[in-house]
Amino acid sequence: MRHTIQVTVNGQTHRVEVEPRLLLVELIRDVLGLTGTHVGCDTSQCGACTVHVNGEAVKSCTMFAVQADGCEITTVEGLATDEQLHPLQEGFWQEHGLQCGFCTPGIIMAAADLLKRNPDPSEEEIRRALEGNFCRCTGYHNIVRAIRYAAARMRGEAVVPRGEAAPTGAS
């Protein structure tokens, strides 16, 4: 039997009919076409599918869409406002916190959850908070830096980016 559910994704409300077995990540990717949320494993470990449900980071591969009925969902596509990058997105860019980019949306969403609870995490706290996310490219070194960068920005502190902005041309 199909169920009609209502979800608000990145501020937009959708009423959709779903099979009970449809995973939240499938709703997001296949039904709503938001492909920034990725699937990297089938054992609820890699964290590439991390989104926020009612403000908390969850693995959208480990939740049925029907369970999200009435929920507010934020995906990576909903982080930036009016093309203004979220400090985490900016941090990952400035600190070269990504390579292939596949795990990045999930890690950014997990980090956003951390920074809500802990605005000034230590390196160790950041590494612990990433226990639910795998990155195979970066060795996590620059991810830690990216999150610290974002934390500093969100606390209103001045930051010195590592990366030089490209689009300046002749100086």
Add this chain to the structure above:
Amino acid sequence: MEARAYIGAPIRRVEDRRFVTGRGRYTDDIVLPGMLYAWIVRSPHAHARIRAIRTEKARQHPGVVAVFTGKDMLDDGVGSLPTGWQIGPDMKEPPHYALAVDKVRYVGDGVAVVIAETKAAARDAAELVEVDYEELPAVVDAAEALKEGAPLVHDEAPGNLCYVWELGDREATDRALATAHHVTKLEFVNQRLIPNAIEPRSAIGHYDPGRDELTLYTSSQNPHLIRLLLSAFVLKIPEHKVRVISPDVGGGFGSKIFHYPEEVICAWSSRKLGRPVKWTAVRSESFVSDAHGRDHITTAEMGFDRDGRIVGLRVRTIANLGAYLSTFAPGVPTWLYGTLLAGQYKTPHIHVEVKGVFTNTTPVDAYRGAGRPEATYVVERLVDLAAHEMGLDPAELRRRNFIQPDEFPYQTPVVLQYDSGNYEGALNKALEMADYWKLREEQKRAREQGRLIGIGLSCYIEACGLAPSKVAGAIGVRAGLYESAAIRVLPTGKVQVFTGTHSHGQGHETTFAQIVAHELGIPLEDVEVIHGDTAEIPFGMGTYGSRSLATGGSAIYRALEKVKAKARKIAAHKLEVAEEDLEFRNGQFIVKGTDRAISFGDIALTAYVPHDYPEGLEPGLEENAFYDPANFTFPFGAHLSVVEVDPETGRVKLLRYVAVDDVGRIINPMIVEGQIHGGVAQGVGQALLEGAIYDRSSGQLLTGSLLDYALPRADDLPSFEVGHQETPCPHNPLGAKGAGEAGTIAATACVVNAVVDALYHLGVRDIRMPLTPERVWRAMRGLPTDGHAS
């Protein structure tokens, strides 16, 4: 106005905006009208004869469009997936069909494909495909496979032997070892690894019957090679009617180089059905269907004279190739391994013998480093252990054997001629960064308090920039290994760069744009790098073996030279001077000694609106180049790690990791450091965490998911301390050598050396990887570390 010096600057990556906002476009993100979904029915047995496959029930399942078997494909004339490397004339190359025909040879071997309107329907119907198997005894261990009476994987390969390969002077090496003052001998298992790029592989076949054109989207590191193999060898359809697109690819590490069965299945079934067909692996499927890496069993002996100078190295390796020959497989444990056994040392005599063996396991092929980490592991473990045995400091023993900076070019006894290097320089820098002698003091004090601290070194060399085509031909590669580039200057002076390499995290869109912007003196945002589409790009060889900058970047550089030469002709005409009177600076051709100039943008416009144009010169400004390197490049470095072992549990904590690498000229230091970080993490992963385990009797992959196969997490690793030394490569125009694999090649031996260093005084000479807590605990107690599963 000075144009910006882009080369050498840590420019943040131009590709990142799309990735951080969730707008990357990976193969599985692509949805085509009328698309169908494939689910592959895979063998649950390691070795079995297929008696019958009954597909009727699956066909009748709602939403199912077709079910195909290996026989359907064979009857349709679909060929075997070829390997790209010939090792000796006698190499056995049994057929490898996309779907097994008579026999399955490993757990995960495909037997049928269900194609349906939805993923769920395909998945559900797959359970209705009935395969009647006659189980056969299986063999998963390469040494076991060589024993008499072992189950035979292929009738074509008696004794399961694919090839025997040797390199170097056997007799001279035997003599040197027989008369050596000290011989250090070790038996290694370089365990099988499962690459686990975080994006699971995916493919979409899209046949357009109207144009008789086939487009294959695939998460591949080298689309041109896939097109060539798919069109000319497997489907036998005209190459120009096939287009292969590799969009954003979520990591490869080698595992996405190869031509895989699923690419054939999606392409062929799309032609059969006239609709697009998509397949995306789930992770547990990736575990059995992505080519694995490493899996060597090695006995190695290194001899030294009284002064600690290496006199010879003898290596005997059995390499597990898996059930079929993957695309690069035969070359990885041979030419990419044996040729690196000199390491950074003057080793007068080396002899290596490798037996390539078939087993009932997933095919093994190149995984980050590919042969070179295995070679480095042999050399660096032996040198380090020898230092302990001879009572010498490991840094000192290495120093006594380094090839010196004035000895280049240096001919090793195993084919390669190293072009340049300063090995002691890199080691000294690493020791300095780590404050080595203070560390040794701390280690001593800690030991007195019952704490076990270890310091490990690893001095590696790799051969990158694959490869001079002549050499490639001589060592059995069935392709040239040059690289292509095209530079298309548009009328407005904007530039498109087409590269035959492929970026799946390496940042080519930035690095290559930096080269072009720097050389043409134009803003970086005026340059667009395009890769991964055979319809747009000249035939290229793809990305692997840390080759992209050294070969692909050099090809871009060559094409730029042609662009600049033609631009100069146009500039000379417009400014009415001789070409020699012009200099090119800051994006302008300037008449020497004057302020008369023409900008690159104006030249571009003139080339496309040639109303006032040099006689005999063709309009347009677009150039191609194919760069065939003169030699390999030889990145090298020295890495140092510090570990602490819990004396009660055996758990190893990596406290520090110092890396000094010489990757030649650096275009973007931020990207290079990122490559080192990621490489080190994978090397540490092999040392401490990762390892595929097959059940010896059933042939089941016991580490078949991330619940059992441990990938490094953030809290398994420290922050890395990275330093550089820059010795430019003397034979390519950029001076670049390659950075993608350096970390992986160095780190594994580095960390194992550190753990053994912590425990040597307890009688520990070696521990089998991965160094799990239990193995370390057993080693500390003198218990065997091989006998049990973990």
Add this chain to the structure above:
Amino acid sequence: MIPQTFEYKKAQTIDEALALLREHGDEAKVLAGGHSLIPLMKLRLSTPELLIDIGGIQELSEIREQDGRIELGALVTHRTIEFSELLKQKCPVLPEAAAQIGDPQVRNKGTIGGSLAHADPAADYPAVVLALDAEIEATGPDGRRTIPVRDFFQGLFTTALRPGELLTRVRVPVMPPRSGAAYLKFPNPASRYAVVGVAAFVKLAPDDTCAEVRIGITGAAAAAFRATEAEKRLVGKTIDDRTLTAALEDMVDPDDLLSDLAATAEYRAHLCHVLTRRALRQAFERAHG
């Protein structure tokens, strides 16, 4: 990745859930946070015909203090426990253990009731609730009953819950004065489940010897268990190296323990010993304040 088809029903109250359970029996599974069940369903290792979602039953999401105990509804998430100020003050070992479960995303969804009812041999809570001598409240067709936690874990994925019963609440004692507890985990490097996890509880007598000792062990065997022999040997003693060595000798028999890819039984037995020693020391120090 794609479970078999199933029906889905959402229960708004405990009674609704019980009625659905009664109606559908074995074909139904209860869905709380889903972090034990959904991964199994995705691999088709679990194929229920009906899921009864109890996630919306408000009364099961509460933590409250009552009669010297803290009562946690089955739906209280690991994350809520990890950050609960009440628990940090009154029973800090529970947040200490919760913080070590899975990862932050899993902790945001996973629930204490779901974890205990699933009885994974490598889950973290079982060791802690055993050491705390907690109580499980089960609600079934005949009403509520209390199960002492020492009777609850019966084997691999097997508990004292009867068919048709729902685990509704867990009650843990408020830590008495001069008592301390600690949970230490040796994680599987791949799954991060416990290869061995040990929770120790110590209550001191006026003379600083142990008046009560409880040791809960998870990960090591098919079901979590109490190391009762070792507990007995420690009562009336102070905790020092010599006492611990004597008390913990042969505290577990390797023949009773699991052997798998992560660890042999022999090594697990050794880890039980090491972790128990460390956990007892911490608990003892905490009891001293």
